[in-house]
Amino acid sequence: MNNASPLVSVVMACYNSTRYLRQAIESVLGQTYRNIELVIVDDCSSDGTVAMIEEYARVDDRVRLFKRTERGGRPAVTKNTGLEHVRGSYVCFLDHDDFYHPEKVATLLDLLQKHPDCFGAFHDVNVIDGEGRFTRRYLDGFVNDARKYLTEVEPGVHICNRDFYAFQSIHYLAVSTISLMIAMDRIPKGALRFDTRFKVCDDAFLWISLSLEGKMVYTEQVMGSYRLHETNITADREKYLVDAIFYIKENAARVKGRMSADDFAALNGRLVHYLSDLGWLYRSSHRPVAAFKACVEAWKWSGEPKHLIHAGKAFFPPRAD
Numbered sequence: 001m002n003n004a005s006p007l008v009s010v011v012m013a014c015y016n017s018t019r020y021l022r023q024a025i026e027s028v029l030g031q032t033y034r035n036i037e038l039v040i041v042d043d044c045s046s047d048g049t050v051a052m053i054e055e056y057a058r059v060d061d062r063v064r065l066f067k068r069t070e071r072g073g074r075p076a077v078t079k080n081t082g083l084e085h086v087r088g089s090y091v092c093f094l095d096h097d098d099f100y101h102p103e104k105v106a107t108l109l110d111l112l113q114k115h116p117d118c119f120g121a122f123h124d125v126n127v128i129d130g131e132g133r134f135t136r137r138y139l140d141g142f143v144n145d146a147r148k149y150l151t152e153v154e155p156g157v158h159i160c161n162r163d164f165y166a167f168q169s170i171h172y173l174a175v176s177t178i179s180l181m182i183a184m185d186r187i188p189k190g191a192l193r194f195d196t197r198f199k200v201c202d203d204a205f206l207w208i209s210l211s212l213e214g215k216m217v218y219t220e221q222v223m224g225s226y227r228l229h230e231t232n233i234t235a236d237r238e239k240y241l242v243d244a245i246f247y248i249k250e251n252a253a254r255v256k257g258r259m260s261a262d263d264f265a266a267l268n269g270r271l272v273h274y275l276s277d278l279g280w281l282y283r284s285s286h287r288p289v290a291a292f293k294a295c296v297e298a299w300k301w302s303g304e305p306k307h308l309i310h311a312g313k314a315f316f317p318p319r320a321d
Contacts, residue, residue: 005035008105008181009088013078015043017096018052020227025056025063027099033106038063041082044071076194076202083192089184091192093177097227100178104223108181111157111217118159119186119214122179123223130229138226142174156220165211166259168204169251170266175216177203178224186214200240201247208251212258241278245271272302279310280318288315 010028014021028038040053040063050067057063066085072078079093090109094100104123111121124139143150143158149167150158168174182192187210194202248271256264279294295311298304 006090006109007088008033008036008090008092008109009086010036010038010092010094010105011079011082011086012038012040012094012096013043013075013082014040014045014049014053014096015078016045016047017049018047020097020099021049021052023099024094024096025053027101028094029056029060029062030102031100031105032102033109036062036105037086037088039066039082039085040064041066041068041078043068043073043078074196074199074202076196076198079194079202080196090181091184092181094224095178095226097229098178098225100224101222105181107219107221107223111219112181112183115153115159115217116186117215118183118217119210120175120180120182120216121219122175122181122216123219123221125176125179125224125226126222128225128227130227132225132227135228137222138176138179139174139220143220145171146174150218153217158218158220160211160216160218162215164216165208165255166263168208168211169248169255169259170263170270173204173207174218175207176224176226177207178226180207180216182210188213198243198247200243205247205251209254212254238278238281241274241281245274245278248274268301272298272304272307275301276307276310279307279314283314284318286317 012024025038028036042050042053042065050065053063053065057065064085066081068078068081072081090112092105108121108123112118124137127135127138129135146167149161149164151161152158184192191210195205196202198205248267252267252271255267259267275294275298279291279298282291282294291314292311295307295314299307299311
């Protein structure tokens with residue numbers, strides 16, 4: 001391996017992915033930086049996903065397909081399978097329905113080579129709909145929101161300081177999985193592994209784990225597109241809330257004692273907000289026992305009497321607008 005042109009591994013998890021898969025694969029193979037391997041893991045697809053990947057693998061040996069023999073059923077499992085096969089010094093991720101912009105790999109690799117004290121680099125992304133239409137910038141306002149955690153080192157490039165995990169925990173993650181590149185020799189061996197207890201928040205939990213141990217560099221450039229559509233796993237509100245509550249509890253346990261009291265109170269408030277939202281979702285879908293339990297738990301974490309009032313209302317149908 002040439003140190004001036006190190007191998008970059010891109011991990012992609014697939015399951016019945018034919019609708020957008022070609023664009024995703026071609027966005028990797030079309031990168032201006034050429035020393036890439038695309039590690040694709042198929043999670044027992046029943047459509048033409050495998051045939052489509054094999055079509056690319058026959059003409060470009062940078063495409064490496066691995067087929068799971070048992071259904072993993074969640075992204076963390078499939079991505080971990082891919083990580084078992086990566087050979088690169090740097091690792092990125094791409095979902096089968098998203099795509100990179102042509103300079104993505106070259107840009108992040110350059111940033112990491114300029115900033116050897118950072119374990120990872122990430123960029124902004126465009127959020128698009130199912131038809132590929134632009135809807136918004138993913139990190140619009142981020143630099144202002146996170147200003148106390150960032151140091152601008154050149155125009156549009158910022159170092160995230162050692163307390164950036166607090167911003168990620170309290171406000172929002174900022175790092176989208178498709179936007180991140182990781183230098184494997186700058187993190188502990190075995191640290192890049194997704195927690196399979198999570199259905200949705202496995203990436204959030206992992207990126208904060210790494211932020212607790214090191215720094216990242218961020219560029220304001222848009223270097224990828226994230227597709228938000230009706231089949232996204234994050235589009236299922238109940239599934240997201242249940243997993244997010246579990247994630248916040250697990251994260252709170254590891255950051256308690258490292259965060260300031262004010263920051264930890266804010267994190268606790270975020271948990272209570274999610275519990276309250278889940279209680280309302282259950283009530284509005286006529287599941288009073290589940291609504292009652294969620295509201296009582298919100299009260300236990302907050303001590304605020306309003307959540308007990310909401311718990312009492314759980315057994316009555318919500319008023320129609």
